[in-house]
Amino acid sequence: MTKWQKTAAYALALYAVAVLMIRFSSGGTGWGTALLLALVATPLALWMGWLRNRLSEQAQEWGRRRVRPWPEERRR
Structure with a gap:
């Protein structure tokens, strides 16, 4: 699978889970409302x-770049 296909599959799965969560978690929410909210x-x-x-x-990148050298590097 390409990166685009993985992203699309992940988005579709997330959408389906969101629809089900919205539909069945709150009382009285219909399918149409759940689909739109998701x-x-x-x-x-x-x-x-x-x-x-x-x-x-x-x-992580900023953690690698330091203005002052680490103590181990100063002793060299």
Whole structure:
């Protein structure tokens, strides 16, 4: 599978789970409302996951770059 196909499959699975959660977790929510709410929630959840990965990668990169050298490197 290509990266695009994996992303599409993940988004579809996330959408299906969101529809089921919204439909059966809150009382009185119909299928139409659940489908529309999941349509809003799915891109938001995907964006939040992307943002978390991006911030983690940037934190790792900033952790590698230090203004002052590590104490072990100063002794050399």
